[in-house]
Amino acid sequence: MEAYTFHIQGMHCKSCTLLTEGELMDLPEVTHAESSLKTHTVEVTGEFGGRTQDEIASYLTEPLKKHGYSLHLDKQAHRVRWADFTYAIPVAAAFIGLFIILQKLGIVNLAGSGEMTYATAFIIGLIASVSTCMAVVGGLVLSMSASYAKEGQGARPQILFHIGRLVSFFVLGGAIGALGSAFQLGATGTFALSFIIGILLLILGLNLLDVFPWTKKLLPTLPASLGKHIGRLKGANSTLTPLLIGAATFVLPCGFTQSMQLYTLTTGSFLEGALTMTVFALGTLPVLALLSFSSLSIKKMQTGVFYKAAGLVVIFFGVFNLMNSLVAAGLIPPLVSF
């Protein structure tokens, strides 16, 4: 039995400890593995025959490579790839500029007037997804997508997110229609939620920039111990979390979603309410899906640029939400108004 301690490069989140431990324990030679996010190390015990430490490190790196980790004998300094910012900043600016222009053009005025039909609900959804709701739901989707892609996970969490979103819009929309009462948050609730989302987006955005190593520790995830009980991380954190986040988007503070919910109230029927909210959610799907899957289509070489650009956009949305929540609460005067 031999025991070694290796430094891991690429440890950036709480779930990384579970993922690396799980992959290493799957190897026949390894009897025990314990990683630490704090020190970025893993202690491995097992039978490795007569291999040198160097050989063991590269052997153990094999199964971890696809997740973006590698093991080393020496501590790897945290390297900030500043060069990525040269491209990331204008890319992020172009995206933010487009967002501002869309708002200034008054795109929301395109939303139909008169009778509400399923077609109108769909169009309102389409418009909502490029309007200020983009700052809330879009920011969340972008940060989630980029964060999962960074962990080396494929399309699955993204698809689960959208399933969770559509299902909750169907079920909760139906419930509102049938019960005739909406889950409207009061002023304090809305303020708290927008404020929390603003902070969350800021943290996620900073983390995507990969400039300050300490932002990792702020990331909210399922506690590791809970993850262990529910099952190996691959199961729990990557199935339940995106589903739940998707479902939760129903109550996120977005003006369009709220007025659609108010309309649904008046339908008085489960099916009509469910369908209206689902069609609305389907309208938001194209743009949200684009944000979700953009991170998957990025070529390996440009990932650094992509994460940093995504990080900058998410930070912008975070600040935008924080500012708006303070304005809506009457704490600060409106600085920008579209």
Next chain:
Amino acid sequence: MKNLPIVASVLLAAVIIGGAVAFGGKPDGATQAAGNVSMEGGKQVIEINVKGGYAPKLTTAKAGVPTVLRLKTDGTYDCSSGVSVPALGFKKALEATGVTDVDVSPQLARGTIEGVCSMGMYSFSVQFM
């Protein structure tokens, strides 16, 4: 000049965003008050169109007279339908299409009052002079 590329990229970003803010204009009449104040049965009526924000964003009206703030929605499904005017203690989710009158007593019709949407990105103000 090792920092040249990053300086250039920040400048480019500033130009893009600055351009978007400066030239991404709103359709006419959105920013300037245009005959939205009238007298009706001894009361001053201020009309504000509520859709995709508030139009006009800035209204000038007479101070110290009984006033009605008339909020008109027309197929408004965006956030601007959730209006709050803190100075008047008014907060309501307006119907998607309809007219809502808010009474402003002569005592409150002073200074500048501001209305803001439930999410804070749209606002309007009325200046009483």
